[in-house]
Amino acid sequence: MIRLLVTGGTFDKEYDEIGGTLFFKDTHVAEMLRLGRSRVAVTVETVMLVDSLQMTEQDRARVAERCLVSAETHIVVTHGTDTMVETAAHLARHVTGKTVVLTGAMVPYAFGSSDGLFNLGSALSFVQVLPPGVYVAMHNQVLQFPGVTKDRNAGTFVKERA
Amino acid sequence: MIRLLVTGGTFDKEYDEIGGTLFFKDTHVAEMLRLGRSRVAVTVETVMLVDSLQMTEQDRARVAERCLVSAETHIVVTHGTDTMVETAAHLARHVTGKTVVLTGAMVPYAFGSSDGLFNLGSALSFVQVLPPGVYVAMHNQVLQFPGVTKDRNAGTFVKERA
């Protein structure tokens, strides 16, 4: 059994056709699990729907708290990529004994050419087999915290040099 | 480093707009890896492009041989779901010391609402972390061979009862 905590991010952004801007309405995770024909029990919990640039320390504490109280020991967190590293570092300090995998997308799922479905399939797989710890799974890679930074120019994540 | 062996299956079927039938042209795997923004080294090798109902024992021997000679010890095989169990059982008998994960799709990738991208993300993740053995990864599940059958009515895979 897996708990999936939704926090928003590019993953769940939509296009507001009147204003011409991006916004959040609902998470697409349930639809994506249907499309992926998932047969693993996944409990989806929307913690918040925010752009990760707007995420506060209070928000990160709330995500950590939801991981701590989760009955499931395998947890996937969808998250914006801009501050995914900060949240993962926070979780690595406060959550132990559980496998937590953060994932996100470079392009909104609703926009057709998204990497979201690929990343969700990846995160939900890594979380089933990795030992307890906090990880980010994107771009077909999995990296464990602490020790990961974002390469903002490349839009990806890399291991910190020793 | 991962080797990805393409054998065809629903995954790679396309619609022939003149004849109104389904056929194979090329694999979509490279395009899917681009969409998933994969940053893991994946060598794609098209072994064959067939409907798995047409797959012969000779074909299965050829897939096993490609696994055996592969320099990479982490191998993903895309395959039609109809005889995926037969090929996996064959590989389980002939390939040792490597992690081989078979995956496929219920709907062609080219048809928009496919589970293919989700399954590919899943298979490429499981293959990185599972110990040597032969597995099928579909529907967010991973099952190890021998001991797996297809539930044809549900269109999924299940553990054989002891």
Add this chain to the structure above:
Amino acid sequence: MIRLLVTGGTFDKEYDEIGGTLFFKDTHVAEMLRLGRSRVAVTVETVMLVDSLQMTEQDRARVAERCLVSAETHIVVTHGTDTMVETAAHLARHVTGKTVVLTGAMVPYAFGSSDGLFNLGSALSFVQVLPPGVYVAMHNQVLQFPGVTKDRNAGTFVKERA
């Protein structure tokens, strides 16, 4: 006000993920009108859902009868391309005083890369402004019956040579 008569054809075919074949479930026309944000009153009537190769003379008579009894004088008919010419010729002999535009698709709407939405937008526009008569609208062209044949190799429609 426009009446839209659905007869099936490639337009409305879907992929049966258990059997791996193409079949009809429901028409996608209402969804397509929503996607096109149509603000013209269109009454959708499903006359039948068949592959046009299976269409009988009785079926064609039924389409003609639905055109004749329609309160609307502007009628779009969705139809498989294989025998679209035969049905259009039949309608041209039996329906007068109304503008009837047949359209279809080379690729099912459900398959993502379909020409269906383009053709539907085209047919619904031609039908509003053309004088009474029977036409086929596909490939951005409109051709009036009688005098049109299908070029089966090119998968398109052409004017008959005098």
Add this chain to the structure above:
Amino acid sequence: MIRLLVTGGTFDKEYDEIGGTLFFKDTHVAEMLRLGRSRVAVTVETVMLVDSLQMTEQDRARVAERCLVSAETHIVVTHGTDTMVETAAHLARHVTGKTVVLTGAMVPYAFGSSDGLFNLGSALSFVQVLPPGVYVAMHNQVLQFPGVTKDRNAGTFVKERA
């Protein structure tokens, strides 16, 4: 023969996956004509790629000039919906003897659930059969200028009351 003048608008916007914003790269019109399997000769000319809120009087003069010098007498103009009415009014004052149809989209073509393909099919059809004049074709409707305003709340176009 039809000339298609591209000016940008929602139609051609794309998602910048590094910055998370919308921007213009190239027009998608050629790809859309391929998808629609257009068999009518359409000459595509990119006049500019701008958000129509940024369009200046100079820009509108340039669009009018491109209409005036066009060898084709049937012209489609893709345009953002925010100031489509202003450009159409400008064209109605300066371009005579040609059929000019403006169209656009509520959602970018690249985002999958766009009305763009429907509107393009519609505009390319209306332009072939309407008498000279300036029109906007969206939402399955065609309205002639002058005498049209935008209903900003509904995101559509309506006839001005006398």
